[in-house]
Amino acid sequence: LNDADLLGLVQTGDRAALEMLYRRCLPSVWRYVYARSGGDAHAAEDIVSETFLALVRNRTAFQPESGTVTGWLIGIARHKLADHRRAVERADRRPLAHESRELGSSSAAVDTREQVLVTLERLPDEERQALEWKYLDELTVADIAARLGRTEKAVEALLYRARRSFRELLPQKASGR
Amino acid sequence: MNATGGNIMDREHEHEDIERMVKAAYEAPPPRPDFVESLGQRLGRELDLATAEGLGKPGAAPLTARRWRWAALPAAAAASLLLVLGVWLLRERGDPVPARNGQAKKPPFDIPWTPPRKVEPEAFWKQYGKYFEPAFLKRQGERIDKDLDVDTLHLVNIRTQVVGQGGTLFIDKSGNVVLAAPYPLASEFSEGLALVGTKTDFKKGNRITHYGYIDRTGRIAIPAEYESGTSFREGLAGVQKDGKWGFINRKGDVVIAPRYQRVEEFRDGVARAWPDHDTVEFIDPKGRVLFKGDGSVGRLSEGLFHANLTMPDGTQQRGYFDRDFKLVIRFDHRGKGLWPARCGEFHEGRAAVEIGANTWGFLDRDGKLVIPASFRQVDNFSEGLASVSMGPGVLDPRGYIDRWGKMVLEPRFVSAGSFKEGLACVLIPLEDEKDAKKHPAPEHAGASKAVPRGKWGFIDKTGRVVIEPRFHSATSFRHGLARVSENPFHVGFIDRTGAYVFQVHEPTYGFDQKR
Numbered sequence: 001l002n003d004a005d006l007l008g009l010v011q012t013g014d015r016a017a018l019e020m021l022y023r024r025c026l027p028s029v030w031r032y033v034y035a036r037s038g039g040d041a042h043a044a045e046d047i048v049s050e051t052f053l054a055l056v057r058n059r060t061a062f063q064p065e066s067g068t069v070t071g072w073l074i075g076i077a078r079h080k081l082a083d084h085r086r087a088v089e090r091a092d093r094r095p096l097a098h099e100s101r102e103l104g105s106s107s108a109a110v111d112t113r114e115q116v117l118v119t120l121e122r123l124p125d126e127e128r129q130a131l132e133w134k135y136l137d138e139l140t141v142a143d144i145a146a147r148l149g150r151t152e153k154a155v156e157a158l159l160y161r162a163r164r165s166f167r168e169l170l171p172q173k174a175s176g177r
Numbered sequence: 178m179n180a181t182g183g184n185i186m187d188r189e190h191e192h193e194d195i196e197r198m199v200k201a202a203y204e205a206p207p208p209r210p211d212f213v214e215s216l217g218q219r220l221g222r223e224l225d226l227a228t229a230e231g232l233g234k235p236g237a238a239p240l241t242a243r244r245w246r247w248a249a250l251p252a253a254a255a256a257s258l259l260l261v262l263g264v265w266l267l268r269e270r271g272d273p274v275p276a277r278n279g280q281a282k283k284p285p286f287d288i289p290w291t292p293p294r295k296v297e298p299e300a301f302w303k304q305y306g307k308y309f310e311p312a313f314l315k316r317q318g319e320r321i322d323k324d325l326d327v328d329t330l331h332l333v334n335i336r337t338q339v340v341g342q343g344g345t346l347f348i349d350k351s352g353n354v355v356l357a358a359p360y361p362l363a364s365e366f367s368e369g370l371a372l373v374g375t376k377t378d379f380k381k382g383n384r385i386t387h388y389g390y391i392d393r394t395g396r397i398a399i400p401a402e403y404e405s406g407t408s409f410r411e412g413l414a415g416v417q418k419d420g421k422w423g424f425i426n427r428k429g430d431v432v433i434a435p436r437y438q439r440v441e442e443f444r445d446g447v448a449r450a451w452p453d454h455d456t457v458e459f460i461d462p463k464g465r466v467l468f469k470g471d472g473s474v475g476r477l478s479e480g481l482f483h484a485n486l487t488m489p490d491g492t493q494q495r496g497y498f499d500r501d502f503k504l505v506i507r508f509d510h511r512g513k514g515l516w517p518a519r520c521g522e523f524h525e526g527r528a529a530v531e532i533g534a535n536t537w538g539f540l541d542r543d544g545k546l547v548i549p550a551s552f553r554q555v556d557n558f559s560e561g562l563a564s565v566s567m568g569p570g571v572l573d574p575r576g577y578i579d580r581w582g583k584m585v586l587e588p589r590f591v592s593a594g595s596f597k598e599g600l601a602c603v604l605i606p607l608e609d610e611k612d613a614k615k616h617p618a619p620e621h622a623g624a625s626k627a628v629p630r631g632k633w634g635f636i637d638k639t640g641r642v643v644i645e646p647r648f649h650s651a652t653s654f655r656h657g658l659a660r661v662s663e664n665p666f667h668v669g670f671i672d673r674t675g676a677y678v679f680q681v682h683e684p685t686y687g688f689d690q691k692r
Binding site: 022023039049 | 195
């Protein structure tokens with residue numbers, strides 16, 4: 001069953017399907033949120049919780065033709081991250097840690113990391129997802145194809161496009177070339 | 178080297194570069210096991226609640242009657258098709274996540290992988306189906322030891338794809354199956370009663386529509402006439418009727434009439450209740466409103482709760498309030514007073530507060546910052562220790578501090594749970610050289626070490642590993658047992674020696690079972 005199939009079962013109230021979908025998507029969502037919350041695990045836990053709760057509450061809103069389930073979840077997480085930033089700023093009247101780091105850091109390594117994150121953010125959801133599954137989850141092309149409900153050839157083409165886009169969008173300084 | 182060879186080499190280098198950069202950018206420790214487990218359970222409850230509430234209620238996509246008719250047809254057809262497809266796949270493979278090209282699917286985290294054991298449907302149901310037979314269920318109340326505290330039982334869901342087949346098993350600390358609840362949903366016992374969802378409405382998208390409570394004999398003690406419910410605490414449980422929440426007592430009598438959008442369980446004689454989305458009330462067991470505030474009002478813990486209130490005269494009162502709703506720890510952003518960005522609950526006399534950007538310390542009950550803000554990540558204190566990490570790196574190892582901030586277990590764990598019953602689950606990095614070579618140090622992240630790989634094990638308070646790291650996931654000990662898994666399709670309970678007292682493969686996502 002691919003992710004969209006599982007979400008179909010979740011829409012019918014299937015708790016076991018939800019558990020499986022949650023365990024599949026959690027690593028991607030966790031990584032995305034953690035990296036963008038400046039490595040703040042407390043905030044990341046809050047945002048990841050809100051993201052998955054939004055999935056359950058709006059489970060009928062997903063439209064398979066508009067992307068992958070993980071891509072949809074990442075979209076929700078993006079909004080939750082923005083909400084979180086605004087809330088912290090309101091409460092604290094101070095810019096967030098990672099924002100100040102973006103502006104004022106002198107660390108080349110951190111700068112590069114931010115540039116890579118920004119580049120990944122600019123990729124289409126599906127391309128970013130394919131790179132993450134390939135390099136972070138170490139899924140095979142066959143695994144990715146099964147998860148997306150595509151052929152292996154289509155996934156190879158997707159990975160090719162993703163690498164090309166990444167290369168084109170990444171600033172030369174960050175790529176080290 | 179010819180041009181073609183050069184291109185291939187360049188491409189390979191480029192792939193490696195991209196791989197290294199992506200890995201470095203997303204360098205992150207795995208989420209805490211307690212968090213993963215509790216969020217998973219919360220999502221399950223939320224789904225049950227959402228399906229019980231129906232698609233037309235807030236939070237779900239609004240459907241007009243006309244749209245609903247049109248939406249229902251393809252949804253029903255798609256669901257049937259998916260079910261048939263799923264059943265076919267699962268029967269073909271005997272594995273809930275079909276393997277491709279003979280390879281088992283990888284685990285979600287970067288942890289050495291134990292392939293799931295293939296379970297034959299007949300063997301599975303022969304082993305567990307007997308507990309849901311009428312003969313067992315009818316007499317289970319007679320077999321239960323009258324001295325057994327049912328609140329200490331652990332539960333595991335056993336289900337197949339056949340609708341209504343299976344249920345929840347309650348096991349004791351020796352791994353014996355003590356009770357079985359043949360319902361779509363069951364929660365752990367609390368104060369001798371367990372919430373169960375008894376009926377699923379197939380016409381309304383498989384929603385659980387009836388919730389009640391079973392007693393220690395497994396019989397329904399409070400009839401399933403509610404749309405949802407909470408566990409019993411301090412003699413009361415929250416229940417939902419006609420969309421509103423109120424409270425019942427152990428006899429099932431309504432003691433606080435349903436009028437709230439949401440409620441929490443009672444603690445220290447008060448409960449938080451939400452009459453509307455933006456208002457929080459603390460109520461007593463008779464339903465009297467003791468305190469009213471906005472969404473900033475935190476949960477009462479050890480007699481204190483955090484709130485940030487704007488008073489009628491426009492002044493701001495922020496800090497910790499006591500059980501009499503007096504501001505006993507005041508935060509003031511003027512002058513040199515503390516003004517934490519975020520505040521946690523009190524546990525063992527300490528509350529975590531974020532002072533400065535993403536740096537945490539701990540307050541005592543007098544509001545004094547007894548542990549200076551020097552930690553990047555902190556957990557609540559439990560059994561005298563709290564897990565923390567220091568420094569700016571996202572993968573900094575975790576250690577444990579005591580209540581005065583002294584590092585008593587040096588940071589060396591990738592992730593670390595709370596101490597419970599003298600033990601804590603920790604993610605221990607592998608020291609295998611081959612493994613380290615497979616994952617070279619990311620150059621772009623400013624980190625000087627490889628992304629750690631590891632397995633979960635358990636340590637005691639001296640830091641000695643008492644249960645060898647061999648688990649894919651683990652949670653803290655509770656009533657003598659810890660829930661662990663060796664892969665995502667396995668659940669087991671181990672005792673303090675690390676031996677399994679109960680384990681099941683493919684516990685919650687079964688297969689088409691013909692009986």
